[in-house]
Amino acid sequence: MPQADHQDTLVRRVRHELKLRDLTVARIEPLGPGFVAITFTGETLADFTSLSFDDHVKFIVADDDGAQVRRDYTPRRFNREARELVIEFALHGDGKASNWARRAVVGQQAAVAGPRGSMILPMELDWHLLAGDATALPAIARRLEELPAGSRAIVLAHAQAEDRRAFAGADVRWFDTQDALVDALQALTVPEGRGFAWGGGEASLMARVRQVLNGKGVPREATRVSAYWKRGVAEHHEKLE
Template structure:
C-alpha cells in the first residue's frame, strides 16, 4: 500500500550523461522514513520552487491528513523514475530528458550541487506475472531510466527483448543485465522531416509482428498517445492478453505533466 510522505533532497551533482539526458544525484533528507516500493520502475514526483525566488516547501501532516496548513504555495512537481536508490546512505539518482520547455527539464539544465528540491515516496507499475518466461520492454527515451533499472534487477532465467527509442546514437547507454537480452536502439525520437510526431514508438510497436512462445509480459512507457497505440497493437493485432501488458503514458505531447 502506498505510504504518503515528503522529503527535501539536495543536489550532490548534476550533468549530462548523454546529449539528451541529464543525470542528477540527490541526497534525500531523513531518508530513514523513505519507503521504496517493490517495483523496478518506481518513480517519485520531484517538486520545484513555485517561482518568484521562493524556496520549495513540502506539504505537512495534521491529524493524519496532508495539506498546506501553513499557507505555503503548492510547488510544481513532475514524475521521474528512481534510477538508483541506496537506502543505507539516502542517495538517489534520477535521469531527466533535456527537452525544450517544462519546469523539470529547465530545472535539470541549470541544476547545481547544493540546490534543494522536494520529493515523495515512490510508487511503481512494473509487475511481470510470476509465470512470465519472456519480457518485452518498449520505451522512448523517457523510459530509458526505467529500462536500465529493470534490466539491472532482472533475474537471469528470463528472456528480455528491449526496444528503446532515443534521438541519436550518442544517446545510447550501456545497459547491463544477467538476463538473456536482445536490445535494439531506434534513432527516431524527436521531430524530423517525414515523421508524424515527436516519437515513433507506435511504429516501432507495429514493426513487431511476432512474440515469443509461452507466457510473457509487455511493459510500454513513453508519450501517452504512442504508448496507448502500442498497447492496442499487441492486444488487438497480435491478440496478446491485455492483462499481461502495462502501458504507462510518461508524457503528453503539447501538455504539461501536472
C-alpha cells in the same frame, strides 16, 4: 509500512504511505547531451521505498517565478544506507523541470513525494518486452539491471542517437521515429511462454503500443502501458487501459 493491494495472475501491487521528503543535491553526472543523473540525499530517505522499475515519484521544485513545479520521474537507483536517491532527467526542450536539472548545483534543494505504490513482477519470466521513447530509458535501464542473468529481454526504443545507451544482456532495437517502433512491434512475434509487455512514453505513441498489444492478444494482466507525457501538456501521467 507497504500494504499489499489486489493480486492478479502476474502482478503483485503494493501501496506505500505517501510522504513529502525534502532533499539536497549531492552529485550531478552528465549522461551525454540529453540526460543528467542527479543524486539527492537526505535523512528523510530513511524510510523511502521503491520496489519496482515502474515506480514514479512526484519531483517538486520552484521555478524562476517561485511557482511550484511538479513532474513524475522514475527512481533510478536508491541506497537506503547512504540515504541517496538517483533520478535521471531528460534535458530536451524548454520544460521547467528540464531547465531546473540543466542548471542544478550541488547543495540545491528539492523535494519528492511518493511513490504511491509499486507494481511488482516476477523476475523469473520466459520473456520481458520493454517499449518506449527516450523518457522510458531510465525505467528500462533499471529493469534490465534488476533481471537475473540470462533473462530474455526485448527492448524497442525510440530515441535520437545522442540519447541511446548500451543495454547489456538484451535484444535492443533502436528506432528513429515512433512509426518505426510501432511497425516493429506489429511485426514482432510474441515469444512463447509466460511473459510481460511494458510500455512507457509519449501519450500518442503509447496509445498505439496499447492497440498493437491488444491486437496480438497479449492478456491485459500481462501488460502495462503508461503515458509519461503528452505533447502540449505540462504535467501528464496515465495508465492506458
